[in-house]
């Protein structure tokens with residue numbers, strides 16, 4: 001049991017009806033989860049308005065209501081607290097409720113369009129290798145030192161975040177790395193958390209269905225840096241034109257990283273091959289097992305973060321060379337016949353082009369590049385023809401296939417994709433509905449030294465068809481097929 005007044009610490013209260021000196025059991029923003037003696041926080045969402053569920057919450061046992069407008073019907077014996085912004089109130093209340101767990105560890109937030117999962121996961125790996133207890137909150141999974149949990153969002157709601165952080169406190173976790181999405185910032189899911197540092201990767205067009213304009217999307221990201229405390233560091237990619245923008249109004253220690261311009265943390269790519277990257281980071285050379293220019297940026301951000309968190313320079317360089325690629329992010333295997341199969345989560349035009357160009361950069365001989373790609377059902381349809389066009393333009397062979405058709409007809413999705421293929425590329429294209437067959441065909445077509453890219457599903461281990469998730473793992477399948485074909 002906690003006292004409501006204590007949970008309301010730091011919440012800007014406008015008016016109160018009833019007593020805040022009451023004991024409460026739990027807090028929630030979803031009336032469906034409310035039980036006896038809980039606090040219900042009414043949130044105005046994108047689909048519904050939590051204020052409409054105040055009575056339901058009271059019926060289920062809520063004894064306190066946090067709202068931005070008092071309801072017409074005030075129930076005797078219930079405490080109503082009016083605040084200006086219930087999202088913000090939720091964030092602070094969640095922190096208070098769990099005993100401000102973010103202040104008991106060093107928390108670093110990573111934001112930007114691409115690279116968040118990669119950087120957060122590799123920082124987790126690096127700090128584990130350095131011998132610390134570490135936490136990770138990411139798109140792929142949430143991890144409390146060694147215990148892994150499923151992740152449903154990139155940045156969870158404030159209650160979930162603080163519950164995980166509390167669990168990390170309980171087992172003595174010292175560092176936590178978390179992804180901070182633009183939805184998360186806009187919905188104030190990370191307010192009330194005490195960050196030790198913030199990292200900015202890059203900004204390109206994304207989520208413009210949620211944020212009205214690119215400027216709005218950029219400013220939401222910037223808000224994260226505006227809110228960092230003076231004691232924190234803000235490390236941004238200054239090769240991205242929006243990097244310096246992030247620092248404009250930040251009170252934190254301002255730091256930059258870059259490959260192309262002067263920065264606090266600099267790197268040069270000396271070699272860029274399929275076996276890895278040879279980097280010169282702040283005048284020291286290091287071999288890493290990750291591939292592609294974009295990973296040089298990610299590694300530099302990781303290096304800077306580790307140094308800012310107090311790790312020894314040479315130790316960090318040594319650990320960088322031990323890092324292994326993140327599940328489904330440019331993960332690859334090399335077969336007996338030297339066929340390289342890459343699995344990558346690229347599921348947007350931008351990401352796909354990026355990955356294909358990265359492969360182009362590291363191709364040495366006249367190997368063929370065979371790409372297998374699909375587009376999800378019940379999602380943005382406009383990306384379908386564009387992705388098919390990119391795949392067929394930048395590959396020697398593009399095999400279009402299914403990727404989580406969900407409730408849509410998979411053939412119709414393929415038709416949408418095929419419309420984007422330009423006539424000169426028709427002969428390079430194949431359409432094979434069944435993803436396993438598509439991967440098999442790629443393996444059959446592949447000659448020694450060729451490269452197969454399987455894009456779109458990355459770490460996913462399922463194919464979702466009509467609400468049912470069937471086991472499906474791109475990496476596992478391509479590995480098995482190459483072995484079966486004795487290639």
Ligand SMILES: CC(=O)N[C@H]1[C@@H](OP(=O)(O)OP(=O)(O)OC[C@H]2O[C@@H](n3ccc(=O)[nH]c3=O)[C@H](O)[C@@H]2O)O[C@H](CO)[C@@H](O)[C@@H]1O[C@H](C)C(=O)N[C@@H](C)C(=O)N[C@H](CCC(=O)O)C(=O)O
Pocket residue numbers: 029030031032042043044045046047048049050053152153154155156157158181182183184
């Ligand atoms: C668009 C969006 O971000 N939605 C998030 C938002 O829900 P919402 O605003 O739609 O909520 P709503 O359904 O309108 O309901 C409003 C309020 O009424 C409450 N309610 C509703 C019904 C009811 O019976 N009783 C009740 O109390 C709800 O609990 C909620 O508090 O707040 C919820 C709680 O935090 C989130 O789970 C939900 O994420 C949905 C599932 C989602 O898909 N979000 C995606 C878009 C997202 O956030 N993605 C980002 C970035 C991904 C990326 O970068 O690629 C992420 O961080 O994952």
Ligand SMILES: Nc1ncnc2c1ncn2[C@@H]1O[C@H](COP(=O)(O)OP(=O)(O)OP(=O)(O)O)[C@@H](O)[C@H]1O
Pocket residue numbers: 112113114115116117118119139154179201202294295297298328329330344345346351354355
């Ligand atoms: N620094 C980077 N710049 C550009 N592209 C990148 C970068 N890092 C990774 N990518 C590409 O973007 C894809 C997604 O990377 P990652 O999962 O790390 O990004 P994210 O920011 O976590 O994305 P999400 O919004 O889905 O959580 C990768 O599979 C890779 O193709």
Ligand SMILES: N[C@H](CCC[C@H](N)C(=O)O)C(=O)O
Pocket residue numbers: 347375376377379403404456457460
């Ligand atoms: N966060 C992305 C993931 C897409 C992954 C792809 N495999 C698909 O199912 O479309 C989305 O929901 O649009």
Ligand SMILES: [Mg+2]
Pocket residue numbers: 116117118138139140154179
């Ligand atoms: Mg992510």
